[in-house]
Amino acid sequence: MLELLRQAWTVARKDLLLEFRTRTAIVSAVVFTALVLTVFNFGRDPTAVSVIDLGPTILWVTFTFAAMLALNRAFQLELENQALEGLLVSPVSRTSLYWGKLLANLAFVAVVESVGLPLFVLFFNVPVGRVLLPLVGVIALATLGFVAVGTLFSALVIRTRFAELLLVVLLLPFLVPPLIAAVQVTARLLGGRPLSEAVGYLKLLAAYDIVFVSLASLLFRFTVDE
Amino acid sequence: MLLADGLRHTFGGGRVVALDGISFSLAPGRTLAIFGPNGAGKTTLLKVLAGLIRPQAGSARVDGGRRAIGWIGHQSHLYGHLTVRENLLFWGSLYGLDAARRSARAADVLARLDLSDRADQPVWSLSRGLLQRAAIAKALVHDPTVLLLDEPFTGLDLAAAEQLRALLGELRGGGGGGGGGGRTLVLATHNVDEGVELATDVAFQRRGRFVHFAPRGTRSAAEVAAAYRRATADA
Numbered sequence: 001m002l003e004l005l006r007q008a009w010t011v012a013r014k015d016l017l018l019e020f021r022t023r024t025a026i027v028s029a030v031v032f033t034a035l036v037l038t039v040f041n042f043g044r045d046p047t048a049v050s051v052i053d054l055g056p057t058i059l060w061v062t063f064t065f066a067a068m069l070a071l072n073r074a075f076q077l078e079l080e081n082q083a084l085e086g087l088l089v090s091p092v093s094r095t096s097l098y099w100g101k102l103l104a105n106l107a108f109v110a111v112v113e114s115v116g117l118p119l120f121v122l123f124f125n126v127p128v129g130r131v132l133l134p135l136v137g138v139i140a141l142a143t144l145g146f147v148a149v150g151t152l153f154s155a156l157v158i159r160t161r162f163a164e165l166l167l168v169v170l171l172l173p174f175l176v177p178p179l180i181a182a183v184q185v186t187a188r189l190l191g192g193r194p195l196s197e198a199v200g201y202l203k204l205l206a207a208y209d210i211v212f213v214s215l216a217s218l219l220f221r222f223t224v225d226e
Numbered sequence: 227m228l229l230a231d232g233l234r235h236t237f238g239g240g241r242v243v244a245l246d247g248i249s250f251s252l253a254p255g256r257t258l259a260i261f262g263p264n265g266a267g268k269t270t271l272l273k274v275l276a277g278l279i280r281p282q283a284g285s286a287r288v289d290g291g292r293r294a295i296g297w298i299g300h301q302s303h304l305y306g307h308l309t310v311r312e313n314l315l316f317w318g319s320l321y322g323l324d325a326a327r328r329s330a331r332a333a334d335v336l337a338r339l340d341l342s343d344r345a346d347q348p349v350w351s352l353s354r355g356l357l358q359r360a361a362i363a364k365a366l367v368h369d370p371t372v373l374l375l376d377e378p379f380t381g382l383d384l385a386a387a388e389q390l391r392a393l394l395g396e397l398r399g400g401g402g403g404g405g406g407g408g409r410t411l412v413l414a415t416h417n418v419d420e421g422v423e424l425a426t427d428v429a430f431q432r433r434g435r436f437v438h439f440a441p442r443g444t445r446s447a448a449e450v451a452a453a454y455r456r457a458t459a460d461a
Contacts, residue, residue: 003322010319014305021307077305081349086303086364089276090320091292226279 004099007092011100016107018077025073026111033066033116041123051124056186059120060179063113063139064146068168070108071150074101075158084158084224094221102151102213109143131189138189138205142182145208149174152216155223174212181205228252228372228410232284233274235267235434244270245281246434252427254371255408257398259425259442261418261454267434268414269300272374275412288372293321296370298378302361306350310341310360313349314367321368328367335363338393354381362390366397373397375413379420387420394424418451425450430457 019026040058078084087097117139121128128135150171157166181201188198195202228251235245244267252258262268273279275286276297288294297303304313311332318328336342339359344352352360358381365373373394379387397409413421422428422442428450430438438457442450 007320010316014308014316017312018305018307080306081304082299082301083303083305085278085299085301086297086317087320088278089292089295089297090317091322092320226273 004093004096007096008099008103011087011092011097012103012107015074015077015101015104019073019104019108025069026108029066029069029108029112030115032069033062033112034119036062036065037116037119037123051126052187052191055120055124055126055190056183058124059116059186060142060183062116062120063109063143064175064179066112066116067105067109067143067147067150068171070105070112071147071154071171072164072167074105074151074154076163079158088224094224095217097224098151098155098217098220101155102148102216105147105151106144109147113139113143126190128190131192134195135186135189138182138185138202141202141205141209142178145178145205145212146171146175148209148213148216152220152223155220178205178208181208227254227287227289228275228412229287230271230275230284231286233271233281233286234283235270235274235279235281243267243434245274245284247284248431248434248436249284250429250436250439252410252412254410255398256426257394257411257413257424258427258429259421260412260414260429260431261416261450262414262431263416263458266416266431268416268431269376270434271431272297272299272376272412272414276374290371293368294371296365296368296373298361298365298373298375300376300380302349302357302364304349304357304360304364307348309346309348310352310363311336311345313360314363317364318367323368331367331369332363335366338366339363340389355383355386358382359386359390362393370409372410373412375411377415378413379415379417391421391424394421398424418454419447422447422450428453430454432458 044054075084078087120126153167153170157163157170160166181204184201185198231249233245233248236243248271260268260271270279274281275288276295277292308316314332314335315328318331323331336345339362341359341363344356349357349360362378378390382390394411398411399408411424413424415421425442428440428442429436438453
C-alpha cells in the first residue's frame with residue numbers, strides 16, 4: 001500500500017511540476033472561470049431571479065466546465081514523446097497511475113475553485129461568511145466525485161480523435177447526480193437553511209465518491225492497457 | 227533470462243498477423259538482433275516482451291519482471307518541460323530507487339552518455355541525436371538486466387551511432403552500471419548494417435514469423451545481410 005501511494009505521489013508531483021512550468025492549462029481554466037462568472041453577472045436580470053436561487057447553478061456549471069479543461073490535459077501530458085508507453089512498461093501499478101492523475105487533477109481543480117469562489121462571492125454579493133466551511137466541504141465532496149470519473153474518462157478517450165469533445169459528451173451524463181446534489185446543498189447553505197435539510201444530498205455525494213473512486217481505480221487498467 | 231513461447235498476435239480482427247508462433251529463449255549476456263522489413267512485426271514482438279501488449283496466444287517471461295526491463299521505443303518517453311536530470315530522477319523514482327541511489331544512477335548514466343553538460347537543459351531544447359541519447363539514459367537509469375531496443379540508431383549521426391554500439395557492447399558484457407553479470411539485449415531494426423556487430427544471435431522476421439534464428443557465429447555483416455536477403459526472399 002505504501003509503495004502504491006509513493007508511486008501515485010511521484011506521478012502527481014511530476015504532473016504538477018509540468019503544469020507549474022507551462023501554466024497553460026491552469027491559466028486557461030482560471031481565465032475561463034472569471035469570464036463565465038463575469039458573463040453571468042452582467043447577463044442576468046437581478047430583479048427576475050434571486051441570487052440565492054440562481055447562484056448555486058452558476059457556480060457549479062462554472063466549476064464543472066473549468067474542471068473539464070483540467071481533465072483534458074491530464075493524459076495529454078503523456079502523449080508527448082509517448083511517455084504513457086514508458087509509464088506502462090515501468091513497474092508502476094495502474095492503480096498508482098490512476099491515483100497519481102486523480103491527485104494532480106484534484107489539486108488543479110482546487111486551484112481553479114479557490115479562485116472561482118471568491119469571484120463568485122464578489123460578483124454575486126453572496127453572504128458566505130457563516131457557511132464558508134460547510135460550503136468548502138461540499139465543494140470538496142462534489143469535486144472528488146466528478147474528478148474521479150473525469151480522470152477515468154480522460155484516459156479512455158486520449159487515443160481517440162476529438163478527445164476533448166468526446167470527454168465532455170461522455171462525462172456530462174455521469175456528472176448529473178453530483179451536480180444536482182451539489183447545487184441543492186449549496187442553495188440551502190446560501191439560503192441560510194440548516195445543513196440537516198441537505199443530509200440526503202450529502203449522503204448521495206459521499207456514496208457517489210466511494211462508488212466511483214473505487215470503480216474507476218478498478219477499471220482504469222482497461223483504459224490504458226492494449 | 228528472456229523466454230518467448232508460441233507468441234501469436236493479430237490486429238484488425240485477424241487480418242494483420244503481427245506474430246505467428248514465435249518462440250525463443252535468450253540467456254544473460256546474449257544479444258539478439260532481429261532484422262525484418264517494415265511491418266514484419268518486430269515492434270509488436272518487443273512490445274509483447276516489454277508487457278505493453280498481451281499476446282493473444284503464447285507467453286513471454288523476463289526474469290525480474292518489469293523492474294528488469296529497459297525499453298527504448300520509437301519515442302523518447304521524456305517530458306519536454308522537465309530537464310534531462312529531472313526526467314531521469316522521475317523514472318528512477320518510479321522504478322523504486324531511493325533518492326540517493328537515483329541521483330547517483332542519473333549522474334552515472336548522464337556521464338556515460340556524454341550528457342552531463344546537458345543535464346539541466348529542458349528536453350524540448352535537445353536536438354534529435356541528443357534526445358535519443360537522453361532516451362537511452364532514461365532506459366538505463368534503473369540498471370535493467372534486459373534491454374529491449376526498437377530501432378535505437380534512428381536519428382543518430384555516425385559518431386553517435388558508433389558510441390551507442392560501444393555502450394551497448396559494454397552493457398551486454400556487464401561492464402559498469404553496477405549490474406554485475408551481463409545483460410540480455412534484444413535489438414530490432416530493418417537495417418542489417420546496424421547492430422549486427424553487437425549480435426550474438428540473429429533472427430530474420432517476416433510476416434510475424436522468424437524465418438531464420440541462429441547464433442551469428444563468425445559471420446560478418448555482409449554475410450548476415452546476404453543470408454537475410456535469401457531468407458526473406460524465400461519466405
